Amino acid sequence: MNQVALTWILAEKDLKVAYRSPQAFLTTGFFALLILVIFNFAFDPGSQATREATPGILWVALLFPGIIQLNHSFQAEMEEGTLYGLILSPTDRGVLFFGKVLANWVFLVVVDLFVLVVFVIFYNFSFSVQMLWVVLIIVLASVGFAAVGTVFAAMLSSIRTREVLLPILLFPIIIPIILAAVNGTQEVLILEEAQFLHRWLQLLIAFDVIFLASGFLLFDYVVAE
Amino acid sequence: MRAVLNLDLEVCTGDFLAIFGPNGAGKTTLLKMVAGLTQPTSGDIQFTSQDGHSGRERVGYVSHQSFLYNELTGIENLIFYGRLYGVGEVRERADAMLVKMGLRDARHRKVGEYSRGMKQRLTLARALLHEPDLLLLDEPYTGLDQHGSRLFTEVLQGLKEEGRTVLLITHNLGAGLELCSRVVIQNKGELVFQASRRQLDASEFERLYFQAVEGKKNLESRIQNSEV
Amino acid sequence: MLSQNDQPSWQLARRYLQVANGLLIPGYLLVAVALYGAFLYAPTEREMGDVQRIFYFHMGTAWNAFLTFFGVFVAGITYLITRQSKWDRLAAACAEIGMVFTTIVMVTGSIWAKPIWNTWWAWGDPRLMTTMVLWLLYAAYFLLRSSLPEGDKKYQFCAVFGIIAFLDVPIVYMSIRWWRTIHPVVITSSGAGLATEMIHALIVSLIAMTVLCVTLVTLRTAMRLNASLADELFQQLDQRGDERL
Numbered sequence: 001m002n003q004v005a006l007t008w009i010l011a012e013k014d015l016k017v018a019y020r021s022p023q024a025f026l027t028t029g030f031f032a033l034l035i036l037v038i039f040n041f042a043f044d045p046g047s048q049a050t051r052e053a054t055p056g057i058l059w060v061a062l063l064f065p066g067i068i069q070l071n072h073s074f075q076a077e078m079e080e081g082t083l084y085g086l087i088l089s090p091t092d093r094g095v096l097f098f099g100k101v102l103a104n105w106v107f108l109v110v111v112d113l114f115v116l117v118v119f120v121i122f123y124n125f126s127f128s129v130q131m132l133w134v135v136l137i138i139v140l141a142s143v144g145f146a147a148v149g150t151v152f153a154a155m156l157s158s159i160r161t162r163e164v165l166l167p168i169l170l171f172p173i174i175i176p177i178i179l180a181a182v183n184g185t186q187e188v189l190i191l192e193e194a195q196f197l198h199r200w201l202q203l204l205i206a207f208d209v210i211f212l213a214s215g216f217l218l219f220d221y222v223v224a225e
Numbered sequence: 226m227r228a229v230l231n232l233d234l235e236v237c238t239g240d241f242l243a244i245f246g247p248n249g250a251g252k253t254t255l256l257k258m259v260a261g262l263t264q265p266t267s268g269d270i271q272f273t274s275q276d277g278h279s280g281r282e283r284v285g286y287v288s289h290q291s292f293l294y295n296e297l298t299g300i301e302n303l304i305f306y307g308r309l310y311g312v313g314e315v316r317e318r319a320d321a322m323l324v325k326m327g328l329r330d331a332r333h334r335k336v337g338e339y340s341r342g343m344k345q346r347l348t349l350a351r352a353l354l355h356e357p358d359l360l361l362l363d364e365p366y367t368g369l370d371q372h373g374s375r376l377f378t379e380v381l382q383g384l385k386e387e388g389r390t391v392l393l394i395t396h397n398l399g400a401g402l403e404l405c406s407r408v409v410i411q412n413k414g415e416l417v418f419q420a421s422r423r424q425l426d427a428s429e430f431e432r433l434y435f436q437a438v439e440g441k442k443n444l445e446s447r448i449q450n451s452e453v
Numbered sequence: 454m455l456s457q458n459d460q461p462s463w464q465l466a467r468r469y470l471q472v473a474n475g476l477l478i479p480g481y482l483l484v485a486v487a488l489y490g491a492f493l494y495a496p497t498e499r500e501m502g503d504v505q506r507i508f509y510f511h512m513g514t515a516w517n518a519f520l521t522f523f524g525v526f527v528a529g530i531t532y533l534i535t536r537q538s539k540w541d542r543l544a545a546a547c548a549e550i551g552m553v554f555t556t557i558v559m560v561t562g563s564i565w566a567k568p569i570w571n572t573w574w575a576w577g578d579p580r581l582m583t584t585m586v587l588w589l590l591y592a593a594y595f596l597l598r599s600s601l602p603e604g605d606k607k608y609q610f611c612a613v614f615g616i617i618a619f620l621d622v623p624i625v626y627m628s629i630r631w632w633r634t635i636h637p638v639v640i641t642s643s644g645a646g647l648a649t650e651m652i653h654a655l656i657v658s659l660i661a662m663t664v665l666c667v668t669l670v671t672l673r674t675a676m677r678l679n680a681s682l683a684d685e686l687f688q689q690l691d692q693r694g695d696e697r698l
Contacts, residue, residue, distance in 0.1 A: 148617065151613065151617065152614075155610045155613065155614070159600050159601065160600075161600050165596060165597065165600060168592075168593050168596055169593045169596075169597060169614060171589075172586050172589040172590050172593060172618075172621075173590075173617060173618065173621045175586055175621075175625050175628065176621070176624045176625055176627075176628040179628045179629065179632050180628065183632060183635070196635050199631060199635075203627075203628055203631065206624070207624060210620065210624070211617070211620075214616070214617060214620055218613045218616065218617070221533055221609045221610075221612070221613050222609075222610065222613055224606070224609060
């Protein structure tokens with residue numbers, strides 16, 4: 001069975017499991033919703049300054065719940081020891097990595113799109129073609145986020161304090177994603193012309209490639225006993 | 226801290242080895258090393274003509290954790306693992322295995338709804354699906370009631386008759402003795418006793434076990450005394 | 454944790470100590486010269502005044518903060534390849550000293566910035582921001598270390614984090630710089646050139662701080678090696694004690 005097919009089989013398993021018990025999904029989505037609402041109260045909704053801050057608000061609402069999602073992806077594997085089941089199998093560790101990243105990426109994008117819709121409604125943007133650029137940013141940013149996040153979530157899966165440690169480890173590392181995503185979104189939504197959007201997209205792609213590669217190489221060391 | 230030391234163990238094809246020992250003796254670590262889950266810090270694991278590293282597809286592992294996905298059905302679990310292990314004609318083999326374990330009727334139910342006994346049998350099915358040369362069982366009787374234990378022992382008996390090589394860790398001295406062809410007792414990381422089943426008297430065994438575990442020196446001196 | 458892979462660690466710890474001891478005298482001398490250079494030899498900067506003298510140590514410390522991070526990276530890779538726990542001791546020592554130095558960089562940077570730019574914290578300066586991220590990465594590294602029990606797993610995980618973190622730092626720096634070229638900040642560092650004496654003082658200071666850094670790292674590595682050996686001995690004593698019972 002070739003590697004690509006195996007990757008899909010692994011991801012499909014995660015998607016199936018999540019579909020049948022969507023609690024994690026729902027809590028993640030709800031948390032994001034809550035963040036959007038809280039920011040509504042925290043900042044003056046009418047002011048121009050708030051308007052300019054909205055890309056930042058969107059990404060806070062996407063990233064913090066995203067961490068919960070990542071934690072959960074390995075949480076679920078600890079219950080019945082299924083992670084050991086995967087490690088014991090002859091499956092290549094790199095394939096395990098890509099399978100998880102693929103599943104996590106799908107989850108992140110699905111929740112993110114939902115959050116984006118709510119965001120557009122709350123902050124009074126329009127569902128124009130321009131939004132597709134934001135979708136692209138979300139898609140690209142989620143790859144890098146899922147890549148590094150999967151490595152760390154796997155590492156922390158056996159540690160008690162994993163829920164607070166994952167953001168501590170992950171957030172400094174994904175600062176380039178945060179910069180690129182927020183600024184890219186700003187270019188699309190706030191600024192008159194999107195002059196530098198391509199720069200930010202390039203940064204996202206570079207980040208994704210570098211950390212997909214490093215994650216692939218290092219995953220062996222992260223799931224070992 | 227060393228979990229296992231000075232361990233030299235040879236297992237032949239068709240052996241059914243029962244491993245006894247108190248908690249913390251290092252039995253699980255030993256099994257994990259054979260399975261390739263942990264690397265030994267020195268020495269190595271060798272399969273007849275192949276060393277342990279590439280042998281993961283030849284090993285089946287059962288622990289007290291089921292390695293099953295509660296949200297997936299019985300057959301979905303088997304098909305998933307079958308594919309991971311590269312089993313051909315996965316669906317047919319999975320079906321056959323379910324019949325063998327008496328789980329055919331439950332195959333479309335989520336594993337989360339299974340009883341403990343059913344889960345253990347499905348776990349065994351999972352471990353056997355890829356026809357492993359070696360089956361490793363780590364305290365599989367945990368949590369099983371009398372009925373479940375009886376059923377499980379019957380299944381293992383079937384495996385023994387098929388001539389499978391099995392390593393069984395258990396606290397259940399009775400079941401272990403019933404099934405095994407060889408016995409090993411591990412304590413504080415070391416093998417303190419080895420014998421073939423024929424050399425042992427089942428009724429005496431519990432006493433022998435406590436002697437072995439309470440001190441190697443004690444055991445040696447008692448054997449010497451009895452010989453004299 | 455010791456494994457069969459470890460060389461006799463007593464000898465290794467002693468060798469590290471010897472290096473550290475050897476560097477002590479030159480280190481003291483160099484630091485003395487650097488102090489002289491910074492405070493007496495170098496002329497007072499025209500615009501910024503005497504506060505600028507902090508720059509000599511600020512630069513040296515900054516360079517070493519990143520050097521030790523490189524140390525964590527290399528030690529991590531070496532650990533993953535060789536599985537010898539001594540490399541983890543080195544990584545941890547590098548991280549310790551690195552964190553101290555990074556803190557010093559940020560504090561000296563603030564002390565320097567306030568009179569000059571009238572702000573304690575210059576948001577948007579790529580170097581300052583990257584240094585702060587470095588500090589966060591060091592802190593995360595130590596939080597990870599303290600959440601794991603001693604053993605191969607800990608060393609492995611910390612090595613992986615160290616490698617990923619190190620790869621990330623240049624990307625962070627570049628992202629912030631791009632960000633700042635697009636949204637330039639009013640605060641810019643004075644582009645005034647350095648007088649020759651200043652360059653001398655700077656070079657001496659850099660060398661002095663590097664020697665200091667290396668001395669501290671070797672010292673701490675030796676201490677960690679000895680500490681783990683002591684732990685192992687205590688454990689063996691405990692086990693023997695149990696056996697007697």
